[in-house]
Amino acid sequence: MSASVTETVVAQQNGYVKPLEPEKHCNGTTTNSKPCDLPSHTESFEVIPLWAAITTYFAFGLLILISYLRELLRRWGWIRYGAKVEGMKDFVPLYSDFEAMYTLNIYGRIKDCWNRPIASNAGDHFDVLERKTTDSFNSDLKVTGRKIRALNLSSYNYLGFAETQGSCAEDARRALSTYGAGTCSSRRELGTLDIHKELEQLVAEFVGKPAALTFGMGFATNSANLPVVVGKGSLIISDQLNHASIVLGSRLSGAKIELFKHNDMDDLERKLRHAIVYGQPRTRRPYKKILIVVEGVYSMEGSVVNLPRVVELKKKYKAYVYLDEAHSIGAMGETGRGVCEYWGVNPADIDIMMGTFTKSFGACGGYIAASEEIVDQVRRHSHNDAYAVSMSGPVAAQAVSALKTIMGRDGTDLGRHRLKQLAENSRYMRRRLMEMGFIVWGNHDSPVIPLMIFQPAKLAAFSRELLARGIGVVVVGFPATGITETRARFCLSAAHTREMLDEALAVLDDVGNRLQLKYSCHPLKSNSH
Structure with a gap:
């Protein structure tokens, strides 16, 4: 683990938790007359x-x-x-x-x-x-x-793409004349458009995963797909402040659920160790799989997951990680690639990356990005993919246009x-x-x-x-x-x-x-x- 990561530890003084500033100044330079900004990678x-x-x-x-x-x-x-x-x-x-x-x-x-x-x-x-x-x-x-x-000061319009003018709005208008307002079908029947495939390829490339699958609703991306990747005999260890969609999806999965204190990596390790030592309740058999579920940015707390430590514990205890980046994709990292880029974590170390288009991209819907095997599993068994109406063409065009802008594919430095x-x-x-x-x-x-x-x-x-x-x-x-x-x-x-x-x-x-x-x-x- 790099020194910048270990320097995010906080010390408590008189009831006030103050972040320890790294030795290096936050702007990466030596001392000058201007006071330093708030130290990065820290919380108050x-x-x-x-x-x-x-x-x-x-x-x-x-x-x-x-x-x-x-x-x-x-x-x-x-x-x-x-x-x-x-x-x-x-x-x-x-x-x-x-x-x-x-x-x-x-x-x-x-x-x-x-x-x-x-x-x-x-x-x-x-x-x-x-x-x-x-x-x-x-x-x-x-x-x-x-x-x-x-x-x-209240909308999740992080990158300002929720606008009525500009390239994104124009692309959405053109898509409306091409695809109409809705698909009137699920992805598995007649609801898959060519622009859905384009969006999935862009998402996979953007987040650094081999494959991705998109859905028409961000909430259902969690609630309907978590039951696909875990079930009875498995364990979900979830941050206690995770979103309601994660809570619902975890309950629907039938897996055993354990909560750990918000962003408390010591408590997470205790839960992992206990699960491995004692196994399933009553039978004491080992869990089929252990899934750690965290968010990138917690929308009510403004806190960022300590992802390097999560990955470290995942490798140590042979668990899996499910990362919800609804509020971090497009909003964190130098090029907007989320908390993996923010912390310098290899996306390959995250098993499943979930995100939405409802915030930074000014659209709606969500995605699951993972290995091709996991994405195929979700595609075959997800109720969302089988029964829910797919994302409309104009909404997909908005997301595609925003992604291309962020990635610099539009030929400008606007992103x-x-x-x-x-x-x-x-x-x-x-x-x-x-x-x-x-x-x-x-x-x-x-x-x-x-x-x-x-x-x-x-x-x-x-x-x-x-x-x-x-x-x-x-x-x-x-x-x-x-x-x-x-x-x-x-x-x-x-x-x-x-x-x-x-x-x-x-x-x-x-x-x-x-x-x-x-x-x-x-x-x-x-x-x-």
Whole structure:
């Protein structure tokens, strides 16, 4: 293992996990007068201050107490159910009591912060449709028809290909006139187009694998294909923060499932060692195969998998690795080839590489890239390939065009420029937020930047205040996160200019002061920008 990899170890000081900077400066040069940027291949994780944790638990406790009180008053007839609930209250509930209470009284109260419809492409800016209600507890949100033009800090448009102009959009338009809007068939029947074959060849070449197979839905690429490569008698060792599609696919496979702590390689090794020593439950027979399942970039944490260590453990214990690169392909690495390139890992050491076209490529669908034997196995046995409608021609053309641009096959350096712009934007935004005193989690090179909010009331206030000032963000709270891990999640894009980011940072600085969100006990010292 190279020295740059071993230098990613973190040390804990007073509850703050600070990355150890490599001996070499992050720009690869000797010391100069300008302060060094955030060190590469490292992550920051600052735990919630005690006073913030206490107030967060108190706020949630008070909300739940008031919610149960409202439910009691409803049963006594002192408070009316909403029109949507009134006619259903005597039927058998579809949810647990707590879930129904939480949805109606807490989630429902700030539902204007979720699922906001947009009325434009998801570029650097987008049009958000305003939704309002007269009674935030009981009434449905109504679209007023007013459009709010907002800076887009919430879409997975990492390389800016979700655009209505340019070579990708033109290629998609031409494909629409050639192939139509849909295939109306599965890949195994009449749904395979010549452009699907072209896309699969490009993907295999791009990620460094012998073969690839594409699918029309990214979620189903995991959920429908994991059961093809593992089954009963096998073991899946999965990161505890893996995506829901991986969770579903693992459960459908029938394999034994073990979770290891997020990105904790020591815990992963303990699980591997235990599995090999003790074998299957009850019978103690050896597992048929052990599959380690990890993601490249974790979309809620902004963290990057410690892939060199995963590969090291895979070889040591003769396991297999399944790598989900939905958020890392096209967004990580000097040429956009994902976390293998980012860490300098040989793609041959990864048994199965999964990715999607929904993020960096501005399209939809996913792929499995592996050896020809594994791809043939997936092609023969995947329900997705047999029954799901295949990717439409225009969507495949969008992905092909984006891939050619990234690889420089379009005759321009636009792809290289976008990759560089994304990397610069991600590091610049992260450093400025840390200098302002916000607690920011994740890898310093990740385009996903979680800004910790902690308290539930501030979550709604943060979202509404930013939208009112023309900035669209995603906010996430319990139960999607832990109670004390409420956050806003920024997704950076190559489409963002430095002026756009500075405009957003100025607003964030003001809103952070107003809502008292600058919790950090270890803010970075200001750098010259």
